[in-house]
Amino acid sequence: MTSDLSKLNVLMCGTGEYTTGWTGSGASKSDKKIGVVGLTLFDLRRLGKVDHLGMVGVNGKKFPAIRQHLAENIGGVYKDMDLTFDEFPKGGSVDPEAYKAAIDELKPGDAVIIFTPDSTHYDIAIYAIERGIHVLVTKPATQLLSHHNELIAAAKKHSVVCFVEHHKRFDPVYSDAKARAASLGEFNFFNAWMSQPKSQLETFRAWAGKDSDISYYLSSHHIDICCWILQDIAYPTRVVASAATGIATSDPYNCVPQTEDTITLLVDWQSIKSPKHRGTGVYTASWTAPLKAGVHSAQHWYYMAEKGDINVDQAHRGYDITVDDTGKTWYNPFYMKYSPSESGHFDGQRGYGYISIEKFIDAARSVNAGRAQPSDYDKHGLPTIANTVLTTAILNAGRISLDEKRAVGIKKDGDQWLLE
Known part of the structure; x- marks a missing residue:
């Protein structure tokens, strides 16, 4: 009670x-x-x-x-x-x-x-x-x-x-995938893609490129899922970032000159239990995806480990609706359901x-x-x-890598994670 x-x-x-x-x-x-x-x-x-x-x-x-x-x-x-x-x-x-x-x-x-x-x-x-x-x-x-x-x-x-x-940790597909990954042995490779349409640059024009970037805003989702899956399996050691530019800073969006369109982080992971096992994570996010793509957030990731792999597409869930005026749309009713109940309540x-x-x-x-x-x-x-510190470590390292054009190390000093 x-x-x-x-x-x-x-x-x-x-x-x-x-x-x-x-x-x-x-x-x-x-x-x-x-x-x-x-x-x-x-x-x-x-x-x-x-x-x-x-x-x-x-x-x-x-x-x-x-x-x-x-x-x-x-x-x-x-x-x-x-x-x-x-x-x-x-x-x-x-x-x-x-x-x-x-x-x-x-x-x-x-x-x-x-x-x-x-x-x-x-x-x-x-x-x-x-x-x-x-x-x-x-x-x-x-x-x-x-x-x-x-x-x-x-x-x-x-x-x-x-x-x-x-x-995303409460998405039933992601939480089920995390549980299944636990039996797949040592980590080898993770690849994540997440994007939103260019119209988001209008919604976020007040801060896009000034106060934050697309990696912090979108890749934080899948980097956290990867860190969550690997919580007792591996830890990140090095980050190298690369960015595509030119769309956000052009007409009609005209974001500030330093705004990136698409950011990719390449992360080295070291096994906790096995010195010889290392893995690679690739996390890409973009806010210059096409308009009218049928989804607000394109989102998928692939996880490969020693004994199997996991492939998740959470943009296309086998559920699509076509309307004359707007075309085909893939909806995500698992995130928020806005239609009222039988009694008229939320x-x-x-x-x-x-x-x-x-x-x-x-x-x-x-x-x-x-x-x-x-x-x-x-x-x-x-x-x-406390459980999300490595997500911030990877994102912060990625920003430094872009700004300083170098690889950035991640290490543990006592019980605290630090950047090199």
């Missing part, structure tokens, strides 16, 4: 596509038209797990449009959805540091969920953790390995739950986008009730801040 667990107060940091389904140019045109975070939390409040909600952005002028968007697309679609939340910054003001005032209104044991540009994750997360607040931060947790290590230490010191929102509780957030809410409530310690979750294969 969970009746003795107190409800969790949650602050949503970031008011964009993933939180609300609302972007700078209006309602999102992607597969997240009504968002994920806000919708999930409104439903978890209906189910008695969440209590007071807040939402903080930079520009308070957006809130009237966001509230109207949520009222029409969530309140007007699902029964019994309480859409109330406190907004920051208040009074339609603009404040890049509004998250501080918002977090200051929380109490220890409350939670924040961070979906903001990558370059802001560390500042918001450390501010919350140091005040005893549980944190769920979207991937990549941080851009720098040093910052990731600091979050691990801070979460341990303040005894709070800190998860990274690597929702019905997406089994989607892995929802589960990823609910797992964090459940962990924070259990720790608040004294039923668990934050460190317990490191043992369960969940994407805790």
Whole structure:
């Protein structure tokens, strides 16, 4: 029974596509038209797990449009959805540091969920953790390995739950593949591809190439899956990166000159148990894929080991729909289900986008009730801040490799991972 667990107060940091389904140019045109975070939390409040909600952005002028968007697309679609939340910054003001005032209104044991540009994750997360607040931060947790290590230490010191929102770990196909990989012996080769259409450059123009890159944004998914599969099998030792350019920086996107189109990371892996076994990982991500390709995110990977291989295509799931106006589309109902239940309520509780957030809410409530310690979750294969450090190590090494045109080593010093 969970009746003795107190409800969790949650602050949503970031008011964009993933939180609300609302972007700078209006309602999102992607597969997240009504968002994920806000919708999930409104439903978890209906189910008695969440209590007071807040939402903080930079520009308070957006809130009237966001509230109207949520009222029409969530309140007007699902029964019994309480859409109330406190907004920051208040009074339609603009404040890049509004998250501080918002977090200051929380109490220890409350939670924040961070979906903001990558370059802001560390500042918001450390501010919350140091005040005893549980944190769920979207991937990549941080851009720098040093910052990731600091979050691990801070979460341990303040005894709070800190998860990274690597929702792919809750995709039933990916989690099943991880379990099967355990019996395939030594690792040999992994190849991952993930892309989104060029229209994303319009959605992300405010930060693309300035605050982050496509490798941090997209490859973080499959690099984490590979690190998760190899958690007790192998560890990364060296990263070399290569990038394609020219599309994002040209008409009509005109991103800043340093914006890459497609980034590939080549990673050497060393077996933990066998000195002679080494593997290779190749992780490619692009945000200049064709428009109207039928999927929002093309995503597939191949894993080969000593005794077998695994081939996963999560863009084409044997489920496609053709419409006169738009052509053929491959949908992913396993991620978020937006159609209401028979009773008219939200019905997406089994989607892995929802589960990823609910797992964090459940962990924070259990720790608040004294039923668990934050460190317990490191043992369960969940994407805790400690369990995701090698994903950040590889991504950070890739960025250095591109900027400095060299290979970057990864090594362990005591119990901490460092870059060479």
